[in-house]
Amino acid sequence: MKPLLSIKEGEVMVQTDHSTKKLLTNLELTIYPEDFIVVLGGNGAGKSTLFNVLSGNLRLTAGDIVYQDQSINHLSEEKRATFLSRVFQDPKMGTAPRLTVSENLLFSKKRGEKRRFKRRKIKDYQQEFYDVTKSLGNHLETHLDTPAGQLSGGQRQSLSLLMATIRRPDLLLLDEHTAALDPKTSEQLMAITNQKIQEDKLTCLMITHHMEDALKYGNRLLVLKEGEIVADFSEKEKENLEKKDLLSFFY
């Protein structure tokens, strides 16, 4: 199968006050269409840095990043946002608090639309927004006119997920998107997320500290340690993994 995106001999060095620091090193990663890759690693292992490199927030200082056969290392974050979207840990990051659920969805729907086309209004999307929120199963469809700032954390994160996927991205990055939620809500959002990924056949990388989720979800599992990918388990290898195998990477 043809890769969607790959990082070759990637390295990220930053200049600190007195020295240079390697944040990522020997980075070799090939992502195939419809991969759902769980990313594990201790605090400071480089997981968010990897997402920053993919999203264009941070440039590789050596190596290359190739998307659909073209180098994109020089491509701005804004340009990459046309094919890539990211959901953060903080429910406040992905949504505008004063805009209603429908207005937030409309904003994401129209992002990247060509201005020469007649712009459609919320009422044109009413049924679509109702259907897409109802499909989540957490009653978000009853809050279409509610400002996002008034939603519960779980509903707000599910809205962030919808906003990130409403214009189907080629690559979805989930940066500990359930971490700020209580265990039950986190479990519900994880199930919703998995459903969305399977139904829409999305390609996704997901950072988590939940070992159970890392074992349960995804077809690949990456482990980062001190800025390096130290394991890349395939679906078959993942089936035989247990929690204790994963914990051993943290000690």
Ligand SMILES: Nc1ncnc2c1ncn2[C@@H]1O[C@H](COP(=O)(O)OP(=O)(O)OP(=O)(O)O)[C@@H](O)[C@H]1O
């Ligand atoms: N722009 C930067 N300049 C200097 N150091 C940085 C920069 N970005 C990240 N770091 C450092 O790089 C290391 C990796 O950080 P990163 O946020 O990627 O870790 P992480 O695996 O996501 O950790 P966590 O699980 O705690 O979120 C940390 O030591 C961090 O302080």
